[in-house]
Amino acid sequence: MFSAMFWLYVASASADAVGVPNTVIGMGLSVVTYGIINQVLARYAARTGLSVESLSRKMFGTVGSVLAPLVFAATALYFGVFEGSIVAVALQDDFGGDLRIWYLVCVVYMIPLVIGGVATWLDKINGILLPFYVVGLVAVVVGATIKRGYPSGWLDSVSTTGPLPGWMTSFLIYMGVWVMMMYTFDYARLGKPRDAKFHGTVTFGWVFYLFTFGANGLIGIYLLSSWGIAGSETGVVEAVINSLGIAGVLLILVSQTRINTANYYLASSNLQVLADRAFGRVTPRAVWVLVAGVLTYLFMLTDVLGYLLTALAWQGVLVTAWVAIALVHIALRQRDHEEVATRMMGGGAVAWLLASAVGIAATVQTAYPVVSQLAPIITVVLAAGSYWLARTSRLRGRSLPLPDQDSLNTDNSPIHDEPQSV
Template sequence: MSFNLTGSNSDVEATDALAREGNDEDQMSRGSLALAWSGVASAFFFVYIGAAMASAYGTANAIIGIILTILAYGAINAVLSKYALENRTTVAQFSRTILGTAGSSIATVIFALVAIYYAVFEGSIVAYAFMAAFGGEMWMWSLIVVIYSTPLILGGVRRFLDKLNGWLMPLYFFGLIAAVIWAGAVYGFSDAWLTHAPEVELPFTAGGPGWLATFAGYMGVWIMMMFTMDYAALGKRKDVKFHQRITFGPLFYVLAYGFSAFVGIFLTFTIPGVEVTETGLAGGIVSLMGVLGLIVIIASQTRINTANYYLAAANLRAFGERVFRVQMPNIAWVLISSVIIYLLMLLPIVEYLLLALAWQGVLVTAWVAIALTHILLARGKNQEHAAIADEHYRAFNNNGLIAWLVGTVIGFVMMILGAINPELAGIGSTWGPILTAVASSVVYAILWKTNPVSRTALVKVDAR
């Protein structure tokens, strides 16, 4: 029996019934999923980016921008996590609907690359902390970091990971609190971190108020939306409300962005000589707290890198199987991604990481805007599910691809303008991500209304 999905209710219901086969008991419990996802909150990148925003735009502007970011992330991820939970769909599987199978391969490889870049960043932080504490060479410590990180996402070790994250969470949280208290006790408590403002009106502030620039800066981390979908797909449908409100909701981002930014800002303007760089804050904590500071860094980075390594390997596998038709066991893809991560750690990639992520962030922002628009427009008419095989999808979905192209071109143009003329850098960095998201969403919505045939890349489903 086959159903041609062109938008009729009966066809949609048949597809929805197919997707809802399976037992919730096969999925992760709410506690296990919440604990596993909480590891993402301990990314040292969040400590760094909060300090960077405060240094650039002033603490007051940074705080306002971060509050708006927390609210926006909570609202968007409530929608994405609900959809992923109810349909058990990952980024790779969902992308087939909005982009087609060929287009989804692009999204998948971008997701894999961004996860790899974050693994390189977080791993380099640990390697640098080891080197600051014990000396030695970066290549050696980088190898050690990759060797101990890789097994944490393999087979039975992942079951141990829930407990590991449970142990490391308080160590990370109270470790950073200890760093704040320690720094205040040694260098004195003052309101300098709260009252900081840029000494001069920097050119890039011409793009708008500092709080808006901060909000736009955090849009470069919208890869967290894609992380959310892949993790939410592991949960139980009966736990939708819990995960919307707690696991992937604003409370998580209060910890991930709010608490981390507070620590980063305080330490930056309290410890003398700390540079607001990718490794400067980590080095400052190690120099301040010694071995205890090293333990805090290792705890935080080990937790986040379990997510980075897992998502990098999973999306590399999806890309390799779909594009190159390569079938290998999961361990092979894990090892391949780990080798790539180590090789990149040998390069001075951390120095260019933010630039690379900014360019890829345009692509990610456009994808998130299209995904959110699709889900909201297709409420009650879900047409994309993990239960449907690739052969039932078109190679290309023009609606999504056109919207993605328009949004990314706008974002790239804004970035190029900033690179060509430094006086326009603020306009590009502030309005680039915002215009990318708005343009992608508006174009997709218009095409949805005017081209109903391409509302989904789904062609047919054979139900037996």
């Protein structure tokens, strides 16, 4: 996750919109926010062994247990499309040829890396490639400085005016990728409970985001400032290749291979959950890796960069609502001793769908720009508040408490064939 080129892009895009000082403040607030929330989610997931799907079933009933993996799988696929497209553009830029062929190459070479278990391929390939990415980041900064000189004043760019303070706009941009918290939950459940505190602080916490958002973001801003390129999806590719030449292509290949192992794994595992729910039987995850690859390629053939951010904005509303509700659920777990939900759709699902509908409506409306920008915060407040009301009203109406199913860990097995402890 650390090596996604998306982090270089989103920081430079934010800097173009609100200036570097405001972006740095937004990054810092995001590091703190992500660190706090992911510490709660990571420790809870490691202790209970619950996945996104099984926690959603507790919170929302049958509807939620299907909708949550669907949203998660779609978001992981979109990120896989974005990161794979970056590699394809880089290869075409250096070697020429039909971009559709490079799209196919980028999909085909990923499938063998993810078709095995997470402990077999994901850990090994990412462990091997991480040092190359770190060295590559240093090299690309040095290369840009040698070729272009130090870009004086790159930290002092003037921000544009808007309905909200620039730092808040930057913070809201980073709220659009709260899906990282779903990634955290599905991976943290594989950890050992005794390591939960470490994982909550380092692996998934503020330490991780200090480097992922902070280091990557500043490098992205520096790079594009050095070359005078606007923050865009392909601008990062151009800046890296201009700085390092063929070595830049290799850096992009390494970084995107790392991130797409996570994207393909989580997309396939959540597609598998959906299929198992639909067919009533366990299906091999290898099949869904292939399906994820086919879907990724088909999305690549469309004008993906034209609608990607809009699609992610809609999905981001659903994700932020899920995160807010998950936090309330965890906070109430000592008081709410409710069994795993078996209803088709309960109060939790209504709270999620209501908050998401309001958030999407706020996002797409154009009459009040400030409301559109504040849509993530509106969604979080509405989701948390409505879910809290739904659950506490049930508590007040209950005379006999039921056993704490969270502590009994009835859903502690990870998705099918994956190990619980790595």
